[in-house]
Amino acid sequence: MNAVLNAPVYDADVPAPEFKPGPAGTHITIRGLTKYFAGWPLYENFDLDIPKHKIVSVFGPNGCGKSTLINMIAGLIPIDSGEILFDGKSLKDTKIGYVFQNYREAMFPWMRTIDNIAYPLKLEGKSKAEVDRRMAELVASFDVKFDLNRYPYELSGGQQQTASIMRALAPNPEVLFLDEPFSALDFEMTLFIREKLQEVFMQTGTTMMLVSHDLEEAVYLADQVLLLTKRPTKVAEILPYDDPRPRTTATLSEASFIAAKKRSLEIFQREVRR
Ligand SMILES: Nc1ncnc2c1ncn2[C@@H]1O[C@H](COP(=O)(O)OP(=O)(O)OP(=O)(O)O)[C@@H](O)[C@H]1O
Ligand SMILES: [Mg+2]
Structure with a gap:
């Protein structure tokens, strides 16, 4: 109720400002959010422009x-006002995938893992043959070594998160959102899934928005690091990072990587102190 009372009031007689499209290569335009x-x-x-076929890491104060x-x-949380378009289309005309931090609650416990992954394809009304073909592709591209006929709770955390990324990617989304997808995983599994994500990105070019609280990981995967201020939140800086892919452990000691990390940290610290 409070939120409604305090929200800005928009006068219906005042024309909305003209929509300003993003630069060439923009996928998602956010205006007046x-x-x-x-x-x-x-x-x-x-306002924000998210580029197409890139990974944007979102980083900022708690x-x-x-x-x-x-x-x-x-589209998981309603906005008060503003406009968000995907290649000029609304969300309802856009296929997206979402990977939650908490993989334990992300899957249907009563369905075998394989059925969880296939679920969005079945929702789309795909035939059994189409579902089987896509599942085979996913299993090959993720190099799955565990038994997908098990129930999610029978898998390790890393296996469950691998499965939830496979599920999010199953319908070939235009955009993949990931909110701290590694934060509940151990180090070995984090490295494994990070590499898988990079491989999938190199194969498909799916636009990704990745929230991470680990600066090294945020930079490592990113084409752009989106650094945010404290609330009311603005863009502190958008830092490009364009080392070639595949990035490897050797990337971590490249001067360009270290410089991008250092710059991100400086901006982050400036914003936290502000
Ligand atoms: N449903 C809600 N009702 C009231 N306040 C909320 C709600 N959801 C989030 N907030 C507040 O909005 C702010 C942003 O929350 P959000 O979870 O998006 O931050 P975050 O950057 O992801 O944080 P973290 O680093 O802890 O993951 C916080 O101050 C939070 O307390
Ligand atoms: Mg968060």
């Missing part, structure tokens, strides 16, 4: 609205 929680602004008149941002773009 406003979101209040309990009467306090989180985003106010926020509670600055990283999850809320991708959740609003993915």
Whole structure:
């Protein structure tokens, strides 16, 4: 109720400002995005362009609205006002995938893992042959070594998160959202899934928005690091990072990688102190 009372009032007689498209290669345009929680602004008149066929890592202070941002773009949380378009289309005409941090709650426990992964394809009304073909492709591309006929709770955390990434990618989404997908995994599994994600990205070029609280990981996977301020949240800086792929452990000691990480850290610290 408070949020409604305190939200900005828009006069219906004032024409909306002209929509400004993003630069060439933009996939997602966000214009005038406003979101209040309990009467306090989180985003106010926020504009952003997300490039196509790139990985954007979202990084910023605790509670600055990283999850809320991708959740609003993915349509999981309503916005108060503004416009979000995907190649000029609305969300309902766009296929997206979402990978949750908490893989334990992300899958249907009553379905075998393989049926969880195939679920979005069945929802789309794909035939058994089409589902089988896509599943075979996914299993090959993820090099799955565990038994997909098991129930999710019979798998390790890393296996479950691998399966939930496979499920998100099954319908070949235009955009994949990932909210801290590695944070509940051990180091070995994090490395494995990180590499898989990079491989899938190199094969498909799926636009990805990745929220990460680990700066090294955020930079390692990114074409752009989107650094956010404290709330009310703005773009602090968009830092390009264009070392060639595949990036490997050798990348971690490249001067360009270290410089991108250092610059991101400086901006982050500046924003945290502000
Ligand atoms: N449903 C809600 N009601 C009220 N406030 C909320 C709600 N959801 C989020 N917030 C607030 O909005 C802000 C942004 O939350 P969000 O979870 O998006 O931040 P975040 O950057 O992802 O944080 P973290 O680094 O902890 O993951 C926080 O201050 C949070 O307390
Ligand atoms: Mg979050």
